[in-house]
Amino acid sequence: MSTTHKVHFKLNGKAVSAEVEPRELLIHTLREKLAHTGPHIGCETSHCGACTVDVDGMSLKSCTVLTVQCEGADMVTIEGLEQGGVLHALQQAFHEEHGLQCGYCTPGMITRAWRLLQENPNPSEQDIRFGLAGNLCRCTGYQNIIKAVQSAARKLAAAPATA
């Protein structure tokens, strides 16, 4: 077996490390070594976005990134969005607008929307459709997801969160 490397990064504000083979994908490290099973595997080819996490201020599909590339990174996953027992406005809005059904795409979708709203705090419907086009959902037809992102954007604009 190939030699392993110890990789250190920040995950939802906490310093973590993992011993990985050079070929290990970030999604597997997160799910199987760091017990973060929020991000999911849907396609292994970067198309579906179920594995979306946030790395150094960018949405990233963790099924096609090697963990060894993440040394020193600052990473946020769905598990890190709830702060002090309070859901993020996006999590709340996905619930209120019925923006999820089977829930499999939801962690990646919300994590992507979280970054989108930082890139563009006041997106139009078309901006949201374009901004979420890398995240597939088979259940909702996207319409209620878009409503949820719009609703969260309004709430965040009214009371800017620290996130």
Place this chain on the structure above:
Amino acid sequence: MGNMSELQEREDKLQGMGSSLLRKEDAKFIRGLGQYVDDIQLPGMLFGALVRSPYAHARIKSINKTAALACPGVVAVLTADDLKPVNLHWMPTLGSDVQAVLADKKVCFQMQEVAMVLATDRYTAADGAALVEVDYEELPAIVDPKRAMDKDAVVIREDIADKTEVGHGPRTHPNHIFTWEAGDKAAADAAFAGAEVTVREEILNPRVHPCPLETCGCVASFNKATGYLTVYMTTQAPHLVRTVLAMLSGVAESKIRVVGGDIGGGFGNKVPVYPGYVVAIVASIVTGVPVKWIETRMENIATTGFARDYHGVGELAADRNGVIKGLRFSALADHGAFNSHVSATKFPAGLFSICTGSYAIPNAYCRVDAVYTNKAPGGVAYRCSLRVTEAIYLIERMIDVLAQKLGIDKAEIRRRNFVKAEQFPYTTPFGWTLDSGAYHAALDKVLKAVDYEGLKREQAAKRADPNCPTLMGIGIATFTEIVGAGPTKVCDILGIGLFDSCEIRVHPTGGVIARLGTMTQGQGHATTYAQIIATELGLPASDIVVEEGDTDKAPYGAGTWGSRSTPVSGAATATAARKIKDKAKKIAAHLLEVAEGDLEWEIDRFKVRGNPEQAKTMKEICMVSHTGNLPEGMEQGLNAVAYYDPPNMTYPFGAYLCVVDIDKFTGEVKVRRFYALDDCGTRINPMVIEGQIHGGLTEAFAVAMGQQIPFDENGNHLGNSLMDYFLPTSMETPHWETDHTVTPCPHHPIGAKGVAESPHVGGIPCFSNAVIDAFAHLGVTHMDMPHNAWRVWQQCNALGVNQR
């Protein structure tokens, strides 16, 4: 007024049927705390990876495991020879055939399961799978189902070559599976012979895949000490799976526990039992440790659960006013290499004979011929009841073809043929009794909402303008579905009737737990079943917990597919709740010292008629039912279980209208408007219904506009990743407008019919009808799906409409 608002307040507190109660299941998913099968890690768990055939048809000359076994971390390599001693190298299918669990001497489709490598982690398992050396002798492959029964066609299934039937009547060729007929051929032929006008069209429902975002997988865990097998798996039908596993493995059914857990979408893909599950189970029994097997996306699209592949021919006979006198539909069904088509025993072609749709057609006949080809097995119902999309696609396309031939408006021809509201219950010539409907009203509401006449005028103006850069199409679909399988007198799978069940336990303080034989995959059962109970029992939905999917806990049921949860389990839920309510009434009468007949129900309590101050709330009765203060001879507790055998299927319907604008120069189809009116009878949760319709329409859009599984002439799969297989993103997906009418189901306890599949069944022909209508004035009567830009451009080019 004070009293009214007090009543309203009590009603609102229940959040019962009719309220858009937010979903109970969301809390875990929005936090990333769902528990899907690949999230499960058990101590000592091995990972299984399948070795798959690169050929569509080949003999296996030898399998060499040496290099794989030498790979550090590889624990074992299982082949058909290893499964033979336990007689598990073949398994029965849900289509009365058998299927190789691991290829036995030959492979019959590309990526067929040949061996499983067990290793300590998924990377090592993949390494091992790459090191298994299989020596193949390639055979010619049959890809085109129309060539499957040629005289000189190679025999695909040597294992059953001399069998005269495989469960569904006589075979006429080694590659023939069955021929199934329904209706009255002589009467239909007579109607055609004397008809003023007839139309005929060849119409394909191409091979597609449901492609839920989560692939299939399982964790099998056999406890050698107790002989107890636990299987966590992606299944829409956990109880049926447990029965199949008991039949297969010889382990007593009481020692098998199947756990559905959270399911990342199913859409029909997760009904059958696939070889991967079985090998993982055998592997756990053999090794004594848990074994996980998870499909990759390419394995999912290429091997488990394709849908459709019906090569249809539609014929209608009518008078010159467009009134249909006769229908003849047939289909050549490509079932792949094994008949694992999910079907009720008596319906090898599913419910295809619903093909008269919403129309009163006096004479009808249909026929399906199923054949083997060198493609993956399957034939699942992709977001529909068994073969209903295929049937409704044919009738909704053919009625347009007839309208075009006669120059009758496509809405008007539907009106002339609809079953009229006063004709219900209406029995079709195929014997289905449509329960209730109001088809004219539904269509008229849609036409008014979209200003149909205005759209027609706009279309006429555009057709008259040679410089118009687009072709405008208006598509209509007025479908009737058949769901809620089903009455046990006609519907069974492997001999098990398709009833379903609900067990309700009411606790002393009014909390309720309900367990059902169905299995949610995103439909929101935890919310909607709770709402039914809330209304029936007058206890708040917030305190009602719904559990499904764990066969150790839930009563037996056939699972969630074919929109059967509300029609069958929803009915079981209401029935069980009513048993409890009947007992509660006896307790109330006892406490109030009146006769039961003196009591009336009001939202959440029994009141003494004429003396409203005297009442007992359900909450009070819950506590009393756990004391000794009960009527003479009554047992404690407030529990019930109901097994519901539906007296009939349910028949939700709808009227859809789609407007498309097609770029003459690129072939790109833009959906300008899609208006969907659904009638699913009584509505339990309008928010959930709307969500299901959005999803179903999006999957209809996917099928109509882009999905197709292509093969080359050697049976090589030409697109099994999401690079090639079309799943619409938020960019392509149209905006959906929804509407409804309510025509309750007369035989269902709460009048509900089921809804989630209607938008798929009705949506696909609506898109096709819109695209083809755009070319109708140029003499085009049919174009096969998918209507992607390349294929539509070819039509534009052939007609020369792209010439400036």
